[in-house]
Amino acid sequence: MDEMMGALDRTQMFERDSMLHAAGSGLAVRLAQDSADIEAAQKLRWDVFRSELGANLFHSGALDIDPYDAVCDHLLVEDFSAGTLQVVGTYRLLRQSVAQQRSGFYSAGEYDLSPLADGAGELLELGRSCVAAGYRNAATIQLLWRGIAQYLEDNQISMMFGCGSFHGTDPAQHADTLSYLHHHHLAPPALRVRALEDRFVEMAQLPHGSYDPRQVMRKLPPLIKAYLRVGAMVGDGAVVDHEFNTTDVFIVMPTSAIAQRYRDRFVAAA
Numbered sequence: 001m002d003e004m005m006g007a008l009d010r011t012q013m014f015e016r017d018s019m020l021h022a023a024g025s026g027l028a029v030r031l032a033q034d035s036a037d038i039e040a041a042q043k044l045r046w047d048v049f050r051s052e053l054g055a056n057l058f059h060s061g062a063l064d065i066d067p068y069d070a071v072c073d074h075l076l077v078e079d080f081s082a083g084t085l086q087v088v089g090t091y092r093l094l095r096q097s098v099a100q101q102r103s104g105f106y107s108a109g110e111y112d113l114s115p116l117a118d119g120a121g122e123l124l125e126l127g128r129s130c131v132a133a134g135y136r137n138a139a140t141i142q143l144l145w146r147g148i149a150q151y152l153e154d155n156q157i158s159m160m161f162g163c164g165s166f167h168g169t170d171p172a173q174h175a176d177t178l179s180y181l182h183h184h185h186l187a188p189p190a191l192r193v194r195a196l197e198d199r200f201v202e203m204a205q206l207p208h209g210s211y212d213p214r215q216v217m218r219k220l221p222p223l224i225k226a227y228l229r230v231g232a233m234v235g236d237g238a239v240v241d242h243e244f245n246t247t248d249v250f251i252v253m254p255t256s257a258i259a260q261r262y263r264d265r266f267v268a269a270a
Contacts, residue, residue: 025081025139025140025143026079026080026081026082027077027078027079027080027081027088027135027139027140027143028077028078028080028143029075029076029077029078029089029143029144029146029147030075030076030078030147031073031074031075031076031147031151032073032074032075032076037074037076037087038069038074039063040076040087041074041076041087041090041092041128042063042064042065042069043062043063043087044087044088044089044090044130044132045063045064045090045128045130046059046062046063046064047062047132048130048131048132048133049064049130049244050062050064052133053167053244053245053246054245055243055244055245055246056242056243056244056245057243064128067103068092068094068103068106068127069092071094071098071099071102071103072092072093072094072098072127073092073093073094073095073151074090074091074092074093075090075091075092075093075144075147075148075151076089076090077089077090077131077135077140077143077144077147079135088131088132088134088135088140089130089131089132089135089140089141089143089144090128090129090130091126091127091128091129091144091147091148092126092127092128092129093124093125093126093127093148093151094106094124094125094127095122095123095124095125095155095157096122096123096124097122099125105125106125106127107125107127107161107162107163107250109196110163110195110196110199110239110241110248110250111163111193111194111195111196111235111237111239111250112193112194112195112196113161113193115189115190115191115192115193115194116159116161116191116193116252119158119159120158121156121157121158121159122155122156122157122158123157123158123159123160123161124151124152124155124157124159124160124161125160125161125162126148126160126161126162127162127163129144129162129223131144136222141222141226145226148160152255157255158254158255159252159253159254159255160252160253160255161193161250161251161252161253162250162251163239163248163249163250163251164221164223164224164227164234164248164249164250164251165221165223165241165244165246165247165248165249166178166221166246166247166248166249167221167245167246168245168246168247169240169241169242169245169246169247170247171201171205171238171240171247172205174247175205175206176206176211176215176216176219177216177219177220178203178204178205178238178247178249179203179204179205179206179207179208179210179211180211180213180216180217180220181203181224181234181249182203182204182234182236183204183208184213185228185232185233185234186233186234186236187233187234187235187236187252188233191233191252191254192235192236193235193236193250193252194235194236194237195235195236195237195238195239195250196239199237199239199240200237200239201237201238201239201240201247202237202238203234203236203237203238203249224249224251227251227253230253231253231254232251232252232253233251233252233253234249234250234251234252235249235250235251235252236250237250
């Protein structure tokens, strides 16, 4: 587990006595500090991705494990209201400086990330986001975002990116939402990451104007909707991920453009 904790040694961490709390909720957010913390995140991921959403995960011990866990930081939301800590939300965070020393970014298996390579400052890949059933509410989500906001500040992150997912592996079932994202939120050419050619699925499946944007917005997954509200843009092309039983879209968020909005919404209310 020494390698697993290596990434944590290279970044500032929220100490247990200085966790970010949501007043009156019994919840707090911090970074994982040891292998037991990371295993708790892996167990939550298994429960959500495999047991609830039908991902094709076959690891022993009912844990969602992959090699990137060893080099990522893991953000945890914990419920301590019952007297014992329970991890109820998590995000996996991979900084560019760490990825370059290891196996690169996880999402490079789906997308050509070269448009992001020449940007100034540190990149941050967000992944493996999930929240336990019963905790999918504003308090939990805002704590995750407050934790990310603190992480951005601590590590001078200039841009965040990752994949947002639709449940299921048939893109045609999401034709209106994929088309809406492509028509209304496509990243400019300088930031327009494109799906790898052998995995590329056209997002603009319906003509512009053939759907009601207001109805489509209501159908978007909550996480993608939250990204859009803080200024996110999407890449070109969706990708079907059979392992996780999802259809993925690439999300990019330049923090320089949204930093104040981010801070006002998720940090000032702390």
